[in-house]
Amino acid sequence: GENVEQHPSTLSVQEGDSAVIKCTYSDSASNYFPWYKQELGKRPQLIIDIRSNVGEKKDQRIAVTLNKTAKHFSLHITETQPEDSAVYFCAASIGDSRLTFGEGTQLTVNP
Amino acid sequence: DADVTQTPRNRITKTGKRIMLECSQTKGHDRMYWYRQDPGLGLRLIYYSFDVKDINKGEISDGYSVSRQAQAKFSLSLESAIPNQTALYFCATSGLGQGEAFFGQGTRLTVV
Numbered sequence: 001g002e003n004v005e006q007h008p009s010t011l012s013v014q015e016g017d018s019a020v021i022k023c024t025y026s027d028s029a030s031n032y033f034p035w036y037k038q039e040l041g042k043r044p045q046l047i048i049d050i051r052s053n054v055g056e057k058k059d060q061r062i063a064v065t066l067n068k069t070a071k072h073f074s075l076h077i078t079e080t081q082p083e084d085s086a087v088y089f090c091a092a093s094i095g096d097s098r099l100t101f102g103e104g105t106q107l108t109v110n111p
Numbered sequence: 112d113a114d115v116t117q118t119p120r121n122r123i124t125k126t127g128k129r130i131m132l133e134c135s136q137t138k139g140h141d142r143m144y145w146y147r148q149d150p151g152l153g154l155r156l157i158y159y160s161f162d163v164k165d166i167n168k169g170e171i172s173d174g175y176s177v178s179r180q181a182q183a184k185f186s187l188s189l190e191s192a193i194p195n196q197t198a199l200y201f202c203a204t205s206g207l208g209q210g211e212a213f214f215g216q217g218t219r220l221t222v223v
Binding site for chain 1: 142144146151152153154155156159169170201205206207208209210211212214215216217
């Protein structure tokens with residue numbers, strides 16, 4: 001089955017800096033790659049996703065890039081703010097089948 | 112708003128007891144999932160169901176069972192709870208042809 005690895009497990013940045021979280025996947029048939037944000041004590045919520053027919057997608061301060069050849073994808077957050085502090089999960093799936101999640105990254109943005 | 116609701120939100124139970132976690136949704140989705148969250152291990156899939164007559168094991172199904180009572184209801188049971196099943200459990204749903212999963216609020220289960 002699919003295996004998703006996520007790095008780093010913890011990331012600390014200064015407010016205003018950029019943050020990058022990277023994931024690799026094993027199944028070349030995977031074609032849907034969402035990113036979820038989980039604030040403390042809350043449920044995971046989708047923040048951005050990308051499908052394999054595009055290489056990059058942006059939504060304001062967040063962007064996701066996908067390299068199908070290398071089987072990795074990354075989340076980029078620019079101009080970080082304290083409210084970006086949370087656990088971020090990447091995931092992968094084939095079409096609309098079940099998602100396989102990475103282990104999560106605890107992002108801390110220091111004021 | 113259409114939502115995914117889990118009950119109970121918190122539960123403490125003793126080793127060897129049977130416990131059921133319930134999930135209901137008003138999103139009209141066919142697909143429902145049970146995940147377990149442990150620190151440093153991410154969200155691991157326990158069971159999933161793509162419609163009322165479909166039940167599939169996930170990566171960590173041992174010690175768990177499920178029941179899909181209706182399109183809107185999907186329950187997770189621990190037949191004989193053990194301490195290493197202490198975790199945060201999430202139910203999720205997704206629609207046919209849609210990749211996004213919508214999560215419930217979570218159930219924090221402690222087995223003592």
